[in-house]
Amino acid sequence: MIVDWQLRAVAPPSHGTRKRGYLVDTMVAFAAAAALTFLYVTVLGWATKETLVPWTFAPLPVGAILPSGWILGEMQIMANGLAGHQHDFYIYVNDSRWLYPQGTGGIDYSTVNEALPYWFNGLVPLAYLLDDTRLKNQVHSVATTVLVLQTDDGWIGPEVLEERNFWGRVPFFLGLTQLAEANSTWEKPVVGALRRFMHLTNQMLRNHGQGHLICPADVVCSWGQTRVHDLIITIQWMLEKHPSAQDALLWDNMDLFYEQSLFKWVDWYQPGVYLEVVSNPSLKHPDYPYLHGVNVGQGLKAAAVVRRFKHNESLVDASMRAVNWTFLYHGAPSGTILGDEIQRDLAPYMGSELCTAVETGYSLAYMYLALGTNYYADRAELVIYNAMPVMMTDDMWAHQYMDQPNGPWATNNTQDFTHPHGPFLFTTAHSGAATTFGLEPQYPCCTVNHPQGYPKFVTHSWGRAGNNGLAHTLLGPSKVSTELAEIKCDTAYPFDHTLKYTVTSSQGVDLFVRVPSWHDPKTSTIGIGGSSFALKPDPATGMHKISVPPGLATITYTIGASIRSEPRANNTVAVYFGNLLYALDVGLSVKSSFPHPFNNAGGSGINNLPYPQARDYYINNTKAWNVAIDPSTLAYKGIGDSSSLPTPVFEYGAPPNFMTVRGCEIAWGLHLGATPDLVPEDRTCLGEVSTYKLIPYGSAKVHMSELPIVRLS
Numbered sequence: 001m002i003v004d005w006q007l008r009a010v011a012p013p014s015h016g017t018r019k020r021g022y023l024v025d026t027m028v029a030f031a032a033a034a035a036l037t038f039l040y041v042t043v044l045g046w047a048t049k050e051t052l053v054p055w056t057f058a059p060l061p062v063g064a065i066l067p068s069g070w071i072l073g074e075m076q077i078m079a080n081g082l083a084g085h086q087h088d089f090y091i092y093v094n095d096s097r098w099l100y101p102q103g104t105g106g107i108d109y110s111t112v113n114e115a116l117p118y119w120f121n122g123l124v125p126l127a128y129l130l131d132d133t134r135l136k137n138q139v140h141s142v143a144t145t146v147l148v149l150q151t152d153d154g155w156i157g158p159e160v161l162e163e164r165n166f167w168g169r170v171p172f173f174l175g176l177t178q179l180a181e182a183n184s185t186w187e188k189p190v191v192g193a194l195r196r197f198m199h200l201t202n203q204m205l206r207n208h209g210q211g212h213l214i215c216p217a218d219v220v221c222s223w224g225q226t227r228v229h230d231l232i233i234t235i236q237w238m239l240e241k242h243p244s245a246q247d248a249l250l251w252d253n254m255d256l257f258y259e260q261s262l263f264k265w266v267d268w269y270q271p272g273v274y275l276e277v278v279s280n281p282s283l284k285h286p287d288y289p290y291l292h293g294v295n296v297g298q299g300l301k302a303a304a305v306v307r308r309f310k311h312n313e314s315l316v317d318a319s320m321r322a323v324n325w326t327f328l329y330h331g332a333p334s335g336t337i338l339g340d341e342i343q344r345d346l347a348p349y350m351g352s353e354l355c356t357a358v359e360t361g362y363s364l365a366y367m368y369l370a371l372g373t374n375y376y377a378d379r380a381e382l383v384i385y386n387a388m389p390v391m392m393t394d395d396m397w398a399h400q401y402m403d404q405p406n407g408p409w410a411t412n413n414t415q416d417f418t419h420p421h422g423p424f425l426f427t428t429a430h431s432g433a434a435t436t437f438g439l440e441p442q443y444p445c446c447t448v449n450h451p452q453g454y455p456k457f458v459t460h461s462w463g464r465a466g467n468n469g470l471a472h473t474l475l476g477p478s479k480v481s482t483e484l485a486e487i488k489c490d491t492a493y494p495f496d497h498t499l500k501y502t503v504t505s506s507q508g509v510d511l512f513v514r515v516p517s518w519h520d521p522k523t524s525t526i527g528i529g530g531s532s533f534a535l536k537p538d539p540a541t542g543m544h545k546i547s548v549p550p551g552l553a554t555i556t557y558t559i560g561a562s563i564r565s566e567p568r569a570n571n572t573v574a575v576y577f578g579n580l581l582y583a584l585d586v587g588l589s590v591k592s593s594f595p596h597p598f599n600n601a602g603g604s605g606i607n608n609l610p611y612p613q614a615r616d617y618y619i620n621n622t623k624a625w626n627v628a629i630d631p632s633t634l635a636y637k638g639i640g641d642s643s644s645l646p647t648p649v650f651e652y653g654a655p656p657n658f659m660t661v662r663g664c665e666i667a668w669g670l671h672l673g674a675t676p677d678l679v680p681e682d683r684t685c686l687g688e689v690s691t692y693k694l695i696p697y698g699s700a701k702v703h704m705s706e707l708p709i710v711r712l713s
């Protein structure tokens with residue numbers, strides 16, 4: 001989110017510089033708004049017994065679903081890596097403005113003050129899903145500090161009056177609501193603080209949209225508006241889980257937030273408005289808020305969130321249009337969104353932020369629970385099982401800011417500042433370090449925002465189906481525990497396609513297992529007590545229902561998977577097996593250095609961090625990258641013994657699965673002298689035809705994933 005460069009290091013205005021007229025206006029407006037609110041709540045409240053559109057699969061509280069198997073291993077590495085140590089040393093977390101009384105100290109990387117909130121949003125579920133005392137103490141300490149600092153008028157966060165804007169609160173509130181679900185001790189303080197905040201919110205919105213339409217900078221407001229549905233999620237949580245006399249005011253806040261937003265995603269995904277190709281990419285583009293990759297990832301779920309309170313069924317189609325067009329015109333094979341700061345086209349050198357991957361995963365998971373369209377769940381798995389892990393080192397102490405579908409090296413381009421558009425990532429040329437792995441390459445937002453990736457995926461991986469059902473919405477190893485049943489799913493999915501369920505229930509339970517749309521019906525089966533049954537997935541949700549009798553039952557679900565070559569632009573393919581993308585193995589040669597501050601990637605680095613594990617990594621390929629393949633020669637080698645997945649599973653060379661394919665090197669130039677250009681039309685083999693290896697994308701830290709097709713007889 002490079003926009004913040006313009007805002008960074010703006011000192012908080014002191015109380016003495018506050019504009020007087022503004023204050024008087026505000027006070028008058030507050031009084032008027034308070035009277036209005038009173039009228040609304042006491043009189044109109046009786047008439048508005050409104051309800052939210054129910055979920056297709058209602059989410060379970062944080063803690064009801066726990067990770068197991070390989071994904072537990074990945075989350076433990078995360079806890080031992082950068083995610084789990086930011087509170088100890090990362091200045092935007094341990095010295096955040098949020099931890100000081102308003103305007104008195106602390107730092108942030110931009111005036112939207114989102115660093116600590118991002119961290120909190122990911123660390124709450126990480127701490128609770130791992131039952132990690134050290135991390136729980138960190139989130140409790142931060143929650144206590146922030147809630148104690150809530151101002152008398154209800155504001156939560158470090159901003160003095162005229163600095164106030166809503167966006168930075170959004171991830172913090174998502175963290176708070178998860179904390180209240182995970183630990184009932186936190187319910188009262190969290191809900192109480194949110195109520196006071198929502199009361200103030202109503203006054204601010206009724207005061208000309210203060211903090212939403214009127215912000216310290218327009219760009220701050222546009223960010224809040226494009227992301228407002230993520231704030232509405234918290235309001236809906238309050239309505240759903242903690243109904244009270246404040247409900248009418250909460251409905252009013254939802255309406256005000258939405259109606260006041262100048263950027264509404266349903267308006268963007270319209271024929272003639274939506275930009276399939278952005279021919280004049282620039283940070284000054286009038287549609288910049290709609291084009292920024294992270295906003296797009298977050299915005300996918302906007303229509304689904306709005307539908308819950310607007311009861312407008314056209315938003316179901318609007319949701320599909322958003323997802324469909326986004327991936328058709330700006331999608332990467334790994335399931336993320338190509339938006340190198342902003343969307344342009346499908347060029348395979350285009351970058352995508354790590355933040356985009358985790359936000360896209362969360363949006364799609366939310367959408368499946370809300371709307372039940374199978375496609376969203378397939379895509380949620382795709383992005384979390386491919387686009388996210390490829391951007392993390394195996395120890396998860398370092399991450400990329402930008403990944404490219406065709407990125408056979410990840411080196412520092414600081415030396416190449418001569419091109420007017422920068423080295424190759426047009427708008428993110430700021431430091432040239434966008435594709436290196438490190439502490440905060442290019443910008444700190446993904447350092448603090450990446451930890452939500454796996455935890456949010458796990459908390460959305462089961463949902464309630466009807467009164468007596470539990471649905472496995474996102475496949476992978478996990479355990480779920482509710483008053484209906486305890487269910488354990490042992491599996492190496494997506495590395496393997498057999499899922500073993502152990503179900504314990506006293507009354508019997510309906511178990512729904514999701515059948516991915518890419519499954520092969522002929523080889524997919526459900527095995528119960530020695531018998532095998534064909535799958536009958538619901539055409540919309542993809543769910544196959546199994547009525548499990550009381551007591552202990554075991555069920556084996558086998559998903560038939562096969563090699564899939566999906567066509568990409570200009571006679572290229574992306575190759576999948578199940579939900580894993582496979583990339584050309586280009587080898588890996590790694591050098592590392594002290595980590596660099598994001599705004600000085602060319603310097604000597606930070607040499608005094610208390611954690612020597614925090615380093616920056618530069619990677620070269622060691623094998624040819626300019627390879628065309630003949631997809632008719634693809635062969636898959638599975639993992640065999642599914643119990644033996646290595647940890648970390650996404651280390652280069654770790655996953656046992658691979659493919660082989662026949663191909664040859666072709667002439668292929670560089671874009672701006674820095675990165676592989678568009679895939680060339682000429683597929684003449686330069687040398688011998690030989691056999692190449694494709695490996696799971698998440699483990700191919702440098703890679704080629706959009707491969708030119710050549711027909712070899």
Ligand SMILES: *[C@@H]1O[C@H](CO)[C@@H](O)[C@H](O)[C@H]1NC(C)=O
Nearest residue numbers: 088089090091094095609610
């Ligand atoms: C935050 O961590 C850094 C080490 O990276 C340390 O120097 C600093 O004192 C810490 N700040 C606070 C407020 O604890």
Ligand SMILES: *[C@@H]1O[C@H](CO)[C@@H](O)[C@H](O)[C@H]1NC(C)=O
Nearest residue numbers: 136140141182183184185186
């Ligand atoms: C719940 O939160 C309270 C207050 O922070 C803490 O003392 C307690 O240990 C937490 N419970 C669990 C199970 O983590």
Ligand SMILES: *[C@@H]1O[C@H](CO)[C@@H](O)[C@H](O)[C@H]1NC(C)=O
Nearest residue numbers: 266267310312313314315318
């Ligand atoms: C439903 O939403 C669509 C898309 O925003 C809008 O055009 C339509 O007017 C809405 N219908 C109602 C009844 O509000």
Ligand SMILES: *[C@@H]1O[C@H](CO)[C@@H](O)[C@H](O)[C@H]1NC(C)=O
Nearest residue numbers: 320321323324325326328375
């Ligand atoms: C996706 O959009 C394309 C182009 O508008 C359209 O042809 C296709 O039918 C859409 N698919 C779905 C599932 O909506």
Ligand SMILES: *[C@@H]1O[C@H](CO)[C@@H](O)[C@H](O)[C@H]1NC(C)=O
Nearest residue numbers: 345346347348569570678679
């Ligand atoms: C496909 O090739 C055309 C012609 O060279 C080029 O303009 C276009 O950008 C290419 N598209 C992609 C996604 O590579």
Ligand SMILES: *[C@@H]1O[C@H](CO)[C@@H](O)[C@H](O)[C@H]1NC(C)=O
Nearest residue numbers: 411589590591592618619620
């Ligand atoms: C990558 O190759 C370049 C050019 O040969 C070299 O300068 C650099 O040190 C190499 N880096 C690694 C990590 O091998």
